[in-house]
Amino acid sequence: MKLARTQSAIDHSVNGGERRTADGDLAGAFDSAQFHRAVEQCAVRLRLYLDDPEIKGLDLVEPAVLMKAARELMTTETAGIAPFDGDRLGRIIDLYLSTGIQVHSPGYMGRQFSGTVPLAGLMDLVSSVANQPSSFYEAGQLPNVAERLMAEELTALIGWDTETSTMVTTSGGSMANLTALLAARNRAFPGIWTRGVAGEGGHPAVALSEDAHYSVDRAVGVLGIGAERIVRLPVDDHGRIRPELVGPALDAAERRGLNVFCLVASAGTTSMGAFDPLAELAELTRPRGIWLHVDGAHGASLLVSPAHRRRLDGIAEADSLTWDAHKMLFVPAPCTLLFYRDGTAARGAFRQRASYVFDEEPDIYSAFDSGDKNLECTKRPMIMPLWTLWSVYGPAxxxxxxxxxxxxxxxxxxxxxxxxxxxxxxxxxxxxxxxxxxxxxxxxxxxxxxxxxxxxxxxxxxxxxxxxxxxxxxxxxxxxxxxxxxxxxxxxxxxxxxxxxxxxxxxxxxxxxxxxxxxx
CATH class of the missing domain: 3.90.1150.10 (Aspartate Aminotransferase, domain 1)
Structure with a gap:
């Protein structure tokens, strides 16, 4: 069995088997012993970074000063490959850690990206060295299996059927929101992918909160719908959509000749952390045939908490959900999960054929591919840190x-x-x-x-x-x-x-x- 042979090779190497290295000038850069020493050097510095009890915010350095300091760390060797310089590496790491936002310090209270669980960073290192792009099963076998496993775990928390729904990973919430809007638009206007907006007829429009994330406005612009066709939904003093005003706003849009194909709600707005009333919004969109997308980039993680998941009551009625694991699931960015209640709708976002990646005759392997469901062809195996933490520590x-x-x-x-x-x-x-x-x-x-x-x-x-x-x-x-x-x-x-x-x-x-x- 292949897995057994792989483990045998690992055991042989650990127990002192022969090593084969590249010849010539490239050998040093790819030498595993040198890499091991470099990792140890990084680990020592990261341990000190994680254990630092000092209250720190941000040491905001003037760009010109930082440019000078960084330029001084660059080798002047140009004729050949410079030999490895451990001191130079150490100073690069020190500069990187000292000038960044101190996300592991108690003084950090300003942004939505998280101090990561350290083990997640270690798996990110493994992913970087192994370099297995994960849009296609043959390129990243375990990442695609891990993606399917995490989909099962998290979809159950949403309340969807794990057999008929689907999940894909994307590089950030902005990409996920754009992809979901594409799927919603193509469902409402089946010919738009081929004929374009002008050839489809009608006036596609999107309804969203006055306090929606700017990435949704940006997605509307990218799709060519136009800012003038955004239907702004009023919010209350807490930043939540007022459901009693949604119906009149949609009726007014229809009188203007707009065809609202998607309503974007929020589960944890960026400004105030507000959760829109999802159940009430679903009751308003479903009879009108409007796709309900939930931007839960920040707040969807509350589904993992029995004490707080009630904030997302009604999420099971949504058509799609954006969920940033690099926020409240504490893994390295980017790691965004895009869920579809109807798994077949995911393939509606992109309608293309490419013989070099898409198989003409699907099999048990290509069934795990996600390249037909997301914009990225080469995509980091971003699920691996999350799946590793979930596997080692569990959801608690x-x-x-x-x-x-x-x-x-x-x-x-x-x-x-x-x-x-x-x-x-x-x-x-x-x-x-x-x-x-x-x-x-x-x-x-x-x-x-x-x-x-x-x-x-x-x-x-x-x-x-x-x-x-x-x-x-x-x-x-x-x-x-x-x-x-x-x-x-x-x-x-x-x-x-x-x-x-x-x-x-x-x-x-x-x-x-x-x-x-x-x-x-």
Whole structure:
């Protein structure tokens, strides 16, 4: 059996069997012993990085300074292949780790990408060295099997039939949203792939939340539908689509001659972490024959948590779902999962023939191919880190961390609501919270500029990294809690730093800091 022979070869190598290496100048770059030493060097530095207890945000280096430092690390050898320089490699790693966002530090509270479970990074290394593009089974056998296994596990959480639904991996949520819209458009307008939008007749349109991710607007533009054919759906104060206004909005679009073929809902918006009322939206779209796509890039992971999956009630009625594992499933980016309730609809996104990749006579191997369902032909085996974690630790690993982050965000809400000089803008539904620093001394016209100045100064200080978002046209401070090492003590330190920074900005005024624009 092939697997047995492979294991025998591994055992032979480990036990001192003969090694065959390439001859000539290339030998050093491909030498396994040299690679082993390099990995050990990386591992030592990464261990120190992971164990660092210091509160760090972001050391934002001027691009010209970083360019100079990086250029100095480049070999000047051009005539031949430079010999391996372990010191140079070490300095490259140090520069990389020191200038990046410190995602494993308690000071990181600003973005939606996660500090990864370290084992996931190790599997990413294996995938990089093995280099098995996974759009086709023959190129990446285990990645395609792992993709099918994870589809079974996660589709069951969605509530779909695992026999009739399907899942494909894509390089990011933007790609997944675009692909889902393609499938929805091609179902509604079967001839559009061949004849184009002008030749199909009608006016294709998409309905989406006022607070939808910008990638959906971008996808509408890429598809040639046009921004003027986006039907904007009003949201409430928490950023959720108001279902009572969806029907009238769709009726008004129809009177304008628009054919709305897809409604895009959100499960965890980027700005406020809002979850749209999926069950109510499904009741509105299904009778009209409108495809319901859910952008759950951030929030779909709550399905793994028994305590929080109710946030996605109604997801089983959706037609497709985008789910970023590199957010709340804590694996390296990109790793996006795109699900279809009707597996046959996945093939509707792309209608092509290419003899060099698509088999004329499907067999048990090509049945696992995904190249006909996603835009990428060469695609990283991005499922491997997720499947490895799921296989080694089980789903409780993800559920425990999600539960902790949601509870921590609820604690942040309680702490900020108790502070008289802060205004909390919503009750968090997951791990995103928006708020403002609003001292009594603040002039009415300075609310927006003060939040921006606070965020910029805190980022420059380098201890905490938080983000900002505009809500109702006014800037707000935003924390995204992705790190299980954060506790209430760190939140208290952040609140104190925001207050101190805010008062300093107000004291400095426009005379001391023109870019803040705050009145003295």
């Amino acid at each position: 690993l993800f559920a425990r961390k999600i539960d902790h982050l949601c509870a921590l965000t609820a604690e942040a809400h309680r702490m900020l609501a108790a502070e008289p000089d802060f205004t909390v803008l919503h009750e968090p539904e997951a791990n995103i919270l928006c708020f403002r620093f609003t001292p009594e001394s603040l002039a009415d016209g300075d609310l927006h500029r003060l939040q921006l100045a606070i965020r910029n100064r805190i980022r420059a200080d380098g201890r905490f990294f938080i983000s900002k978002v505009d809500i109702a046209g006014v800037a707000a401070l935003r924390v995204v809690l992705m790190n299980h090492r954060i506790d209430a003590g760190h939140l208290a330190l952040l609140i104190a730093e925001i207050r101190t920074t805010g008062h300093q900005v107000l004291r400095d005024g426009a005379a001391r800091d023109d870019k803040d624009g705050i009145q003295p």
